[in-house]
Amino acid sequence: QVQLQQWGAGLLKPSETLSLTCTIYGGSFSGSFSPYYWTWIRQPPGKGLEWIGEISHSGISNYNPSLESRVTLSVDTSKNQFSLRLTSVTAADTAVYYCATLRLGDTISGVLNYGLDVWGQGTTVTVSS
Amino acid sequence: DIQMTQSPSSLSASVGDRVTITCRASQSINSYLNWYQQKAGKAPKALIYAASSLQSGVPSRFSGSVSGTDFTLTISSLQPEDFATYYCQQTYITPFTFGPGTKVDIK
Numbered sequence: 001q002v003q004l005q006q007w008g009a010g011l012l013k014p015s016e017t018l019s020l021t022c023t024i025y026g027g028s029f030s031g032s033f034s035p036y037y038w039t040w041i042r043q044p045p046g047k048g049l050e051w052i053g054e055i056s057h058s059g060i061s062n063y064n065p066s067l068e069s070r071v072t073l074s075v076d077t078s079k080n081q082f083s084l085r086l087t088s089v090t091a092a093d094t095a096v097y098y099c100a101t102l103r104l105g106d107t108i109s110g111v112l113n114y115g116l117d118v119w120g121q122g123t124t125v126t127v128s129s
Numbered sequence: 130d131i132q133m134t135q136s137p138s139s140l141s142a143s144v145g146d147r148v149t150i151t152c153r154a155s156q157s158i159n160s161y162l163n164w165y166q167q168k169a170g171k172a173p174k175a176l177i178y179a180a181s182s183l184q185s186g187v188p189s190r191f192s193g194s195v196s197g198t199d200f201t202l203t204i205s206s207l208q209p210e211d212f213a214t215y216y217c218q219q220t221y222i223t224p225f226t227f228g229p230g231t232k233v234d235i236k
Binding site: 051 | 130159161163165171172173174175177178179182184216218220221223224225226227228229230
């Protein structure tokens with residue numbers, strides 16, 4: 001069973017770059033991790049969930065168009081980690097950031113994906129001068 | 130982007146009640162609709178995927194159904210641990226959008 005542990009800086013000033021990393025436990029990129037997309041989601045205080053983007057183990061990524069110009073996702077297979085980088089942050093980027101896994105289905109199951117079935121614990125990021 | 134709406138935005142219910150939450154997609158998402166439960170200060174927990182399939186370990190009092198682009202989450206008999214906020218999310222077309230959430234609290 002995959003488990004996620006995330007970490008990163010929690011207090012930033014406007015215009016700085018947010019960097020968060022999620023470490024994956026319970027498998028490897030060369031084996032059991034391949035049918036996953038590694039995902040980031042955020043939740044501003046008192047608000048709902050916003051999908052930021054996803055990346056596969058081979059580096060194929062999809063981003064939310066609302067953030068695409070400022071977001072970069074990356075994977076470090078040697079460390080079983082994936083990371084989020086968000087540039088030029090403002091107060092509007094203040095949120096709890098979550099990493100999560102989108103487990104893909106297959107032709108045998110007939111399921112496209114199983115949703116975001118594993119989540120990290122969340123990291124509170126505050127942007128303030 | 131596909132817009133997801135949920136109704137109601139909040140509801141009050143008692144232990145033992147049957148609770149129904151509805152989610153609607155702005156276009157076809159081919160039943161790739163997931164439901165999550167979030168308690169205060171915690172990460173969301175996956176409940177249902179592909180509209181009606183229960184995630185491993187989720188109690189059978191939770192169920193999901195679909196009719197066209199309308200999706201329903203039903204809790205057959207509300208338990209004390211079920212008071213939380215529930216979100217739907219489509220994972221058919223990126224960006225994978227969430228509904229605004231439905232808060233279930235104690236009557």
